[in-house]
Amino acid sequence: MIHNKYFSEEQIKTRKQQMSSQWDTVLKTNEAVLIHSGEPIQKPGGLDSTYPFLPHPAYFWLTLRRRETEILLYSKDLGWIEFHKEISNEEIFWEGEKNDILISSQGKNINSLENFLENHRFSRIFHLGQAKDASPEAFELKTLLDKTRRKKDASEVSFIRHIAEIANSGYQKITSVLQPGMTERELQIAYESEIFRNGAHTVPYETIVGSGSNSAILHALPSQKIIKENEFVLVDAGADIFDYCVDVTRTFYSSGEMSSQHKDLYSIVLKAYHECVAMSKAGVFWRDVHIHSAKVITEGLLQLGILKGNLSDLIEKEIVSLFYSHGVGHLVGLRVRDTGQEENLNPKTYFGARLRVDLELEENHLITVEPGCYFMPAILESAYQQKKFYDDINWTELKKWYDIGGVRIEDNILIKNDGNENLTNCIAKTEY
Template sequence: MTLSSQDAREHARRRKELMRRIGNDAVAIIPSAFEVVRARDTHYRFRQNSDFQYLTGFPEPESIAVLVPGRKGGEFVLFVRRRDKEREIWDGRRAGPEGAVERYGADEAYNIDELEDELPKLLAGRETVHYTLGEYAELDAEIAGIMRHLREVSRRGATAPTTLVALETTLHEMRLIKSKAEIALMKKAADVSARAHVRAMKATRPGRYEWQVMAEIHSEFEVEDMQPGYGSIVGGGDNACILHYTENNMLLRDGDLLLIDAGGEYRGYTADITRTFPVNGKFNAAQQAVYEVVLEANKQTIKTLKAGTSAGKPHDVATRILTEGLVELGLLKGDVKTLIAEGRQRQFYMHGTGHWLGMDVHDVGRYRLGGKYRPFEPGMIMTVEPGLYIAPGTEGVDEKYWGIGIRVEDDVLVTENGPEVLTTGVPKEIKDIEALMAKAA
């Protein structure tokens, strides 16, 4: 694999911006992901660390990037796996130090086993090290040891790092605002994921199993060289009331709803879509009543994702609309404001209304600055996912509502001109869902 010229420029731009932010008296250390054992001597499919991918585009495990702003010998240094003919026969090609320079834009590259000798040279003369502690214990200890040694040497007059700063403080704020290139990738992920949900709706009918519908979704991802961005949720009937249901192994029954929360990942960027629809293609009266409340909350909340608006407003709006609906349905009794103040709606709506979306499904970036919700800015992408979940046997609730779990989730880009929904390719209006499923029957 080789980075395209466009991708190479994008990664270089990000590195340059990070180095500008940390300053010439600092150094940043970013480790890759490592392979994870699945069972005995087999591994899970490798997925690169998001921070490392964001800055380098280098696809291999057991690697470390070091950014040294203003360094004459080159600011971008990579430590990578050593070339090994035998291992490459078994496990695949490796770039090695030479490939890291030629194909991935490193100014210098070394074998990873040279880190102990070379890293102290890169840290010497710097005051601050930007690094995320707690992910890799061995590397944590090695960096701490190098800093301690350099401080001891500095007594003879050399400058040594005295401060360790969490890298994510700076880097994750960068990742929160998506570039044009990132937005294009996320639109692709959203488009394919929407097609996967449409395919699932068309394939759903009583007598099929949840895993069979999940297979339709994952197949759509695979033909576009994508993979699931997270564990897909395909919950029929009562299972929809389990927020992170992933067994996906139950029979789909006539008269039940099916909740699908699934998104595909494209070149490191993931979509996140939820739709809820009837297994037999037709909402009954109780299902429709609850669905209309959730859908209204979804649509009205999307309107709040405007530049300058508080990031806390979507949840406030969704909570109010859902609580009003719960009162109208007779599931709650009392004044809406009082019910919200007492948290009574949490029996039926117990999660947040949205989260940042990007390279990670629950993407990085702070929601609050200085103790207050931050304002939305163009380039932010957030999910909008209100829901209502009425568990079987809920006391004081009419049995016709038992087992109804509904969530409607879209991915929304904040722009200068207002919110842009990226996931319009999959229907959410009742009439459109029923028409699609009737046509497929």
């Protein structure tokens, strides 16, 4: 149990007060909001087998409860009322007493909800945590909740620091065991077994391990591929406790001193990383951080002789999209994508990356900074790309980089008014 150290009933009370003040500007008298914890999802062909239940993050954030089919009700007239699920003897027999609930607050039985709603006759009810309510009002209520949840409170920050230390134990293990001859899968096992020994419940996403040319695959799942000498090994791996998590990437070198070619590529990404971290503070638009990362990587590729021509022309043509096609980062903390930015209904594309998070940074946002640069022959040699950028690329030089793969460096940055704090800085990275 973690609540004694990191969370309290008072913390939940504060969160509910925050939302009351927000929602009272939208809700009318005799209207109610229902926040659903969610339902178990059955595995295809699995008969009575379901996927591990994860409560909707909005419900969990407001209650710190993790049972399925529960509901939290709010109205201006009645305030907050919780409807809890009573665990049956059969569930206790198969699954135990669900002691993963952080705070056991008092609430009504879920079976009484129907009678409660029948007696109170709300003029309108909005459902959050369920896809069925697509009304504009529900969207506005959810957006207010998301904007509030994006700002991490002191308890969340302390907890995420703790999880970062757990992830660090896994990365330290990688450093101690990584050597040519082992497989990508063995490196994954070394990492994950170490974080589990140190208290992680699970991983927030499938651990990514890519060696050599596989390091250019953004979501490379570890395989039986043997790690060779003198190649990049990209590991994108986190740690998770009760859905709170960190999302970290480090790019290792498999043996000895990094070759000059590998070092050149790594240094470009490292420069983009440091400059983007320095930019990340309250009042800065996230798109500007991404645009800066794309410009730094474009300039680096030009200096290496992979690109040719005028820098400003290359930037205008957005040629970097061939080598760096993802955004510079995303919100993180409670789940690996945290709230996202669902109110951004028409995401714009900058340098080939469709930014789903395109907002002005505010104090206590927690966001990843993760620039990268990758050499993927299937993309670089497509007929369309070769025709579009034929005169901008030194194709003879480019082919020398096909086997090198890619580099990504990622940390979780807490935004402050006068700068930021790197919550995953405990995890060492190679510096040049």
